Amino acid sequence: MPASSESTVTLPAGVALHARPAATFVKTALRFRSRVTVGADGKLADAKSILAVLALGAQGGSVLQLSAEGEDAPAALDALTSCVSGLIE
Amino acid sequence: MPFGASLGVSNLVGIVLVSHSRELARGLADLASQVAGDGVKVEPAGGGPGGSLGTSGDAVREAIARADSGEGVVVLADLGSSILTVRHLLEGKVNGHVRLVDAPFVEGAVAAAVMSSAGQSLEDVAKAAEDARGASKF
Numbered sequence: 001m002p003a004s005s006e007s008t009v010t011l012p013a014g015v016a017l018h019a020r021p022a023a024t025f026v027k028t029a030l031r032f033r034s035r036v037t038v039g040a041d042g043k044l045a046d047a048k049s050i051l052a053v054l055a056l057g058a059q060g061g062s063v064l065q066l067s068a069e070g071e072d073a074p075a076a077l078d079a080l081t082s083c084v085s086g087l088i089e
Numbered sequence: 090m091p092f093g094a095s096l097g098v099s100n101l102v103g104i105v106l107v108s109h110s111r112e113l114a115r116g117l118a119d120l121a122s123q124v125a126g127d128g129v130k131v132e133p134a135g136g137g138p139g140g141s142l143g144t145s146g147d148a149v150r151e152a153i154a155r156a157d158s159g160e161g162v163v164v165l166a167d168l169g170s171s172i173l174t175v176r177h178l179l180e181g182k183v184n185g186h187v188r189l190v191d192a193p194f195v196e197g198a199v200a201a202a203v204m205s206s207a208g209q210s211l212e213d214v215a216k217a218a219e220d221a222r223g224a225s226k227f
Contacts, residue, residue: 023124023203030207049217050124050203051196051224 004069005077009084010061017058021087026050028083034070036080047080102205102214103156104131106198107149107166107175111136117198125202132156144174153178153187161211162187163201163218167194188215196221 015021017040029036029047036047040062045052047066058064064084068076104121108114114135122131134152137143149164156162164187166172175189188211190197197218204217 019124020126023126023206026203027126027207030204030209049200049220049224051200051221055225055227057227 003071003073004067005073006065006067007077007081008063008065009081010063011058011084012060012087014060015087015089016060017056017064017087018054021089022053023050024087025080025083026053028079029076031079032068032070032072032076034068034073034076036066036068036073036076038080039065039067100158100160101129101208102160102201102211103153103158103162104129104198104201104205104214105149105152105156105162105164106131106133106135106194107144107152107164107171108133108135108194109137109142109144109167109171111140113167117195120195121198121202124199125206129202129206130156130158131198131202144171146174146178149175149178157187161185161214163205163211163215164189165192165194165197165201165218186211190215190218191222192218193221196224200224 038045038047040056040058043056045056106114106117114133118131118133132152132155134148153162166175200221201214201218204214
């Protein structure tokens with residue numbers, strides 16, 4: 001049964017969503033079947049596209065809006081929330 | 090399914106970067122593999138004989154062999170004759186295992202390396218590189 005879920009998570013201070021942290025985030029999203037988007041500062045990106053996530057330019061401490069749609073949406077958001085909270089430079 | 094790939098238990102699609110410049114190919118291979126993380130093989134094939142600007146079919150062939158873990162290889166090339174070098178090398182070997190993609194060099198390499206490191210298929214890695222053409226930088 002398709003489901004959709006949304007949540008917000010804050011990037012750790014001092015950790016921008018660039019290069020390696022962004023790749024860690026995208027690789028987490030790619031583990032799930034659901035369509036996942038991430039929003040920051042009014043912009044929206046496909047969470048499974050490294051180039052789209054890099055283009056968000058999200059800085060440390062900013063709030064990310066996560067949205068997932070699909071059968072594993074809740075699990076995807078749980079994993080991504082943990083991933084973001086644990087990101088390091 | 091991509092599950093398990095992040096555990097490093099499955100083979101990943103290899104990436105080969107063909108440039109007229111040895112430094113450009115090496116630098117981009119460093120960038121793409123550092124962004125994507127350990128596991129994915131990103132192999133440079135840059136420069137002509139003696140380090141001159143140019144491309145070498147032998148260097149490309151060796152880079153493909155190093156990059157190939159059995160899941161296929163995606164090849165990106167920078168400009169003009171580097172494409173011809175790769176095409177010439179792949180002539181008569183069209184089995185789909187080695188794919189030359191029409192993609193922006195830097196963005197395509199990074200997108201392909203990240204997709205590969207997540208354990209995605211040759212098809213998906215190639216598509217990520219080609220889709221990089223439409224990606225905005227900001």
